[in-house]
Amino acid sequence: MNFPHxxxxxxxxxxxxxxxxxxxxxxxxxxxxxxxxxxxFVVLLSLLQxxxxxxxxxxxPNIYVYIVIRFLGGMSNSGIGANAFxxxxxxxDSSKFALCTIAAHSTFPLGxxxxxxxxxLIRDWRILQLVLFCPLVLVLGLFYWILPESARWLLTQxxxxxxxxxxxxxxxxxxxxxxxxxxxRLEAAGTSKRGNxxxxxxxxYLRKRALVMSFIWFATNLMYYGLSLNVGNxxxxxxxxxxxxxxxxxxxxxxxxxxxxxxxxxxxxxxxxIFADLPQVVTAIAVLGKFAVSASFSIVYVYTAELxxxxxxxxxxxxxxxxxxxxxxxxxLVRLLDVYHYTISMLIYGTITIAAGGFCLLLPExxxxxxxxxxxxx
Numbered sequence: 001m002n003f004p005h006x007x008x009x010x011x012x013x014x015x016x017x018x019x020x021x022x023x024x025x026x027x028x029x030x031x032x033x034x035x036x037x038x039x040x041f042v043v044l045l046s047l048l049q050x051x052x053x054x055x056x057x058x059x060x061p062n063i064y065v066y067i068v069i070r071f072l073g074g075m076s077n078s079g080i081g082a083n084a085f086x087x088x089x090x091x092x093d094s095s096k097f098a099l100c101t102i103a104a105h106s107t108f109p110l111g112x113x114x115x116x117x118x119x120x121l122i123r124d125w126r127i128l129q130l131v132l133f134c135p136l137v138l139v140l141g142l143f144y145w146i147l148p149e150s151a152r153w154l155l156t157q158x159x160x161x162x163x164x165x166x167x168x169x170x171x172x173x174x175x176x177x178x179x180x181x182x183x184x185r186l187e188a189a190g191t192s193k194r195g196n197x198x199x200x201x202x203x204x205y206l207r208k209r210a211l212v213m214s215f216i217w218f219a220t221n222l223m224y225y226g227l228s229l230n231v232g233n234x235x236x237x238x239x240x241x242x243x244x245x246x247x248x249x250x251x252x253x254x255x256x257x258x259x260x261x262x263x264x265x266x267x268x269x270x271x272x273x274i275f276a277d278l279p280q281v282v283t284a285i286a287v288l289g290k291f292a293v294s295a296s297f298s299i300v301y302v303y304t305a306e307l308x309x310x311x312x313x314x315x316x317x318x319x320x321x322x323x324x325x326x327x328x329x330x331x332x333l334v335r336l337l338d339v340y341h342y343t344i345s346m347l348i349y350g351t352i353t354i355a356a357g358g359f360c361l362l363l364p365e366x367x368x369x370x371x372x373x374x375x376x377x378x
Contacts, residue, residue: 038157039083039090039314040149046079047140054133058126078325082317089305090152090313091170094370098260098302105298106253112246120239156311156373160186197315199375200308206375209307210316212359213300214323219273219356220300221327222334223293223349229332245290252294264367265303266360272296273357293353306366310373 053073060066088100115132122128148170154163164186171178200206228245260268272295300320308316337344 038149039087039153040147042079043083043087043147044140044144046076046083047136047143049073049076050080051133051136051140054129054136058129058133078318078321082321083314085301086305086313086317087147087150089302090150090310090371091148095368097306097371098257101302101305102253102257102298105301106250109246109249109253109294112249113243116239116242116246119242152310152371152373153314155186196312197319199312200316200319203375206308206312206316209363210319212363213304213307213316213320216269216273216296216300216356216360217304217320217324218327219352220293220296221324222331223289223327223353224297225328225331226334226345226349227290227293229335248291249294252291253298256295256298260299260302261367264365265299265306266363266365269296269299269303270357270360272299273353273360303363303366306369306371307363308372309375310371311375 050073053069053076057066057069057073060069085101085104088104089097092100118131119128122131148166149162151163151166151170154160154166167182167186168178200210256268256272272292301317304317304320305313334345334348337348
């Protein structure tokens with residue numbers, strides 16, 4: 001900022017003839033190298049957005065305002081779901097990545113079960129909206145205080161001082177001591193090339209993983225919401241069915257851990273997707289299908305995060321979750337085809353999930369493989 005910033009750039013070469021083009025551009029039009037915000041910021045911002053939208057929705061004057069607010073609130077779920085588990089996973093050892101991810105997602109069915117109970121007791125939807133979302137004030141405050149940024153991500157962004165600070169903080173919380181040689185190695189390490197969404201499509205092996213995993217997420221979400229949004233048609237009380245559907249997800253989430261650790265991610269992911277082609281109108285059979293598709297959700301988060309390097313992990317997970325949202329959008333629309341014949345929707349759900357299970361076999365196994373930090377052309 002001590003030099004004039006204008007279109008004539010001759011002064012740059014006069015003062016520094018050996019400057020790279022990037023540094024010349026930065027002197028002319030200063031560029032913020034820290035353009036990315038990180039996992040922590042996105043989680044906190046998404047929580048704030050969800051809180052505001054959830055509370056404001058209770059005061060919607062009409063259905064159109066309600067739809068817009070819920071749409072904005074739904075956007076925040078991706079920011080929370082796709083970032084929070086990655087932070088936890090990147091703070092763990094590679095051998096514990098699956099454990100941390102599944103533990104985080106096992107709380108999801110607890111929320112479903114609690115919601116069904118609260119909704120049963122509170123039949124006024126406006127009051128229900130406030131009761132469900134006002135507690136997010138406490139969650140937001142707690143996360144702002146305790147949620148750390150991913151040290152692994154900070155290092156890939158060249159933010160070594162911030163990474164070392166977070167590592168020392170984590171060591172203090174866990175009653176451990178940071179080895180001096182680790183700090184020295186981190187300080188001496190060179191700055192690596194950062195990744196972006198284009199790298200996923202530019203590098204062939206990442207492109208293949210992105211296409212297959214996006215289809216798997218699409219199929220999983222299509223089947224999941226195809227069942228979840230149909231809880232009123234299974235012959236039981238809607239609140240009880242919702243509770244059962246939440247209850248069955250707990251063993252589905254937790255039960256996948258020993259299987260994926262023993263048999264690997266690829267076989268288990270493929271198997272539960274094919275097994276998810278069981279739901280019929282009978283509640284008992286539908287519960288089995290819900291179990292399988294919930295297990296698929298548990299595995300797909302672990303598998304996706306392990307397939308992408310740290311520099312593009314959030315991009316890859318974000319791309320996959322975007323495709324899963326398309327499945328969630330189409331799920332209730334596919335159900336409308338039942339007016340022509342009740343087997344059509346089941347045929348679509350089953351065909352897509354079986355195909356996704358087959359494509360999954362094209363992916364590499366990541367069980368007990370060290371997390372990759374940087375993109376490596378292959």
